[in-house]
Amino acid sequence: MTGTTEKPLTGNMRPDGSGLDMPAYEQAGGYQAIRKVLTGGVTPQRVIDEVKSADLRGRGGAGFPTGLKWSFVPRGQSTPNPTYLVANADEMEPGTFKDRLLLERNPHQLIEGMIVAGFAIEADVAYIFLRGEYTLAAERISRAIAEAYERHYLGNNILGSGYSLELHLHLSGGRYICGDETALLNALEGKRANPRAKPPFPVVAGLFGKPTVVNNVETLSCVPHIINHGATWFRGLSRAKSGGTKLYGVSGKVKRPGLWELPMGTTVREILEEHAGGMRDGLKFRALLPGGSSTPFIVEEHLDMPMDFQEMPKAGSRMGTGTMIVLDDKTCPVGMTWNMIRFFARESCGFCTPCWSGLGWAERILQSMEEGLGKPDDLEKLAFQAKMWSPGHTFCALAPGAADPLESAMKYFRGDFERHINEHRCPGR
Amino acid sequence: MLTAEEINEIEAEAVHYPKREAVSIDALKIVQRHRGWVSDESLRDIAGHLGMSATDLDSVATFYNLIFRRPVGRHVIMVCDSVSCWIVGHDRVKKHLTERLGIEFGQTTSDDRFTLLPIVCLGCCDRAPAMMVGGDLHTDLDPQKIDIQLEKYK
Numbered sequence: 351m352t353g354t355t356e357k358p359l360t361g362n363m364r365p366d367g368s369g370l371d372m373p374a375y376e377q378a379g380g381y382q383a384i385r386k387v388l389t390g391g392v393t394p395q396r397v398i399d400e401v402k403s404a405d406l407r408g409r410g411g412a413g414f415p416t417g418l419k420w421s422f423v424p425r426g427q428s429t430p431n432p433t434y435l436v437a438n439a440d441e442m443e444p445g446t447f448k449d450r451l452l453l454e455r456n457p458h459q460l461i462e463g464m465i466v467a468g469f470a471i472e473a474d475v476a477y478i479f480l481r482g483e484y485t486l487a488a489e490r491i492s493r494a495i496a497e498a499y500e501r502h503y504l505g506n507n508i509l510g511s512g513y514s515l516e517l518h519l520h521l522s523g524g525r526y527i528c529g530d531e532t533a534l535l536n537a538l539e540g541k542r543a544n545p546r547a548k549p550p551f552p553v554v555a556g557l558f559g560k561p562t563v564v565n566n567v568e569t570l571s572c573v574p575h576i577i578n579h580g581a582t583w584f585r586g587l588s589r590a591k592s593g594g595t596k597l598y599g600v601s602g603k604v605k606r607p608g609l610w611e612l613p614m615g616t617t618v619r620e621i622l623e624e625h626a627g628g629m630r631d632g633l634k635f636r637a638l639l640p641g642g643s644s645t646p647f648i649v650e651e652h653l654d655m656p657m658d659f660q661e662m663p664k665a666g667s668r669m670g671t672g673t674m675i676v677l678d679d680k681t682c683p684v685g686m687t688w689n690m691i692r693f694f695a696r697e698s699c700g701f702c703t704p705c706w707s708g709l710g711w712a713e714r715i716l717q718s719m720e721e722g723l724g725k726p727d728d729l730e731k732l733a734f735q736a737k738m739w740s741p742g743h744t745f746c747a748l749a750p751g752a753a754d755p756l757e758s759a760m761k762y763f764r765g766d767f768e769r770h771i772n773e774h775r776c777p778g779r
Numbered sequence: 780m781l782t783a784e785e786i787n788e789i790e791a792e793a794v795h796y797p798k799r800e801a802v803s804i805d806a807l808k809i810v811q812r813h814r815g816w817v818s819d820e821s822l823r824d825i826a827g828h829l830g831m832s833a834t835d836l837d838s839v840a841t842f843y844n845l846i847f848r849r850p851v852g853r854h855v856i857m858v859c860d861s862v863s864c865w866i867v868g869h870d871r872v873k874k875h876l877t878e879r880l881g882i883e884f885g886q887t888t889s890d891d892r893f894t895l896l897p898i899v900c901l902g903c904c905d906r907a908p909a910m911m912v913g914g915d916l917h918t919d920l921d922p923q924k925i926d927i928q929l930e931k932y933k
Contacts, residue, residue, distance in 0.1 A: 441902045442899055442900055442902070443900065444861035444862045444863065444899065444900040444904075445861070445862055445863050445900065445904050446900065446902060446904070447902045447903050447904045447905060449902070450902045450903065477795075481902075482808070482845045483845070483857070483898065483901055483902075483911060484902070485914040485915075485916075486916070516795075518795040520795075520805075521805070521808070522804075522843075522845075523804045523807070523808065523839075523842070523843025523844070523845050523846050524843050524844035524845035524846075525842060525843055525844055526899055537804065538796075538801065539796075539798065539800075539801050540796070540798070540800045540801040540802060540803035540804055540839065541800075541839060542838055542839055542842040543842065543843075558797055558798065558801075599904070599905060600905070601863035601866075601867075601904035601905055601907060602863060602866050602867070603866060603867060607904070607905035607906075607907075608905045609905060639862075643861070643862055673904070675862055675863055675866070675904070676866075677866070678866075681866055685865075686862060686865070686866065689860075689861070689862050689865045690862050693861055693862070693899060693900075696899075697899060699842075
């Protein structure tokens, strides 16, 4: 896409909220990247090298280098067949609303990114794993896939290049854990979405036991632009070490909650104050979760830090999905933590004991605190539980992701927790 | 007995997967779309059609939020109770809905019009609080807006 090159992901979106159909997408320069790659004599290795050099990092939250992930896929004649590519469109992390925009407003951008990615990893079959509640996205993606088949951008021998790719849409039965890539693969196989032990990693033994790459929607949507404009351009969009723009969002009691495509590494303060307009009148900022419910709280002193994968850990947190949830001074931090732990407890798949057992326990402790029934040793119990959820004690990142907001809440809002226990009530009510 | 239409829809999805049981979630959703929910009889019929045991299929059916193993009303209301909605007013939405409908979460109105369920983050946190009614998303909710929207569902 040519379009607005400072905002490659969103610059061509229509202001009226409708999606870009095939003619509109092509008119904006769409499907040039697959022409360049498939008919321009570019090798899969060249595509991987370009994406590596662009320093594109996984936008689902983990920030793993995309080109590197692609390079782990076994290739050549002797490898197991078929190879799969999956777009993780199971956006369910509380506070996260970025992929919805890309899916509803520019579905072809994702599909084109998947064709390029598929070519790079020599994939034969691709799936878009979409959460079942995204009904509008489902409608628009289905139509876009049909349009892409009509134009022979999908199917056999795409554009006469010899490369073939089948693409299917899978609508999830609905469960947060499906966002974990190995749980997602089990869901695609028609099973309960319990995460799998790693290794083996999905790039070697994934969907139906075959090599599989799972990438986030925003990650894949960046790919056509990297091909069109080059790695150097992509890195130049960013103010941080890793490349590109980022969809940043803000929710909570700010003046203008919303979503903006900005240079990677834009500071927390700029996003919060300039774009979201700061706090609503009469409210003060207290803390925020940088990128969804499973990222640790950061506070005032961290506001001038850049939002990116490398910098946020210096504040003891993670960028996650880049969609912030803001806590104001009139909202109870204990109540907020209870809400999040209740979510994790409910969405635990029930496989690993520290997760299914401990999350429910912690949820009941937090509820009792809110109801004025907290006991003096409750904080110790919560800290113990959070320790039990640390990485390595469970198969996946759900429980560690629950420990992050809980431990950081107990660090920054210890006084609030203590008041709940000592005063036998929620002081905010 | 699955209807010919249900079988056709299931088979149209089944070709997308190399293994027959992989279509199980699609199959459950297809039957649910036609019948409102998945009864024990439907479950056995789907399992038989896919060559799975009913127990295996039920372990799948009961895992997922959007598959109903109990009867539901004509319209299922799913109210987001995740953190962004909670901050800006989920409690008010919840109170209004339970009072207006006279039911708690997990229940169906006596006229079978509405079933009320909680749901995890609906991914529209900048327009919170939010709920879905059937496949329709409703955002920026307050009691008045809820009343207006619900009138559309008979």
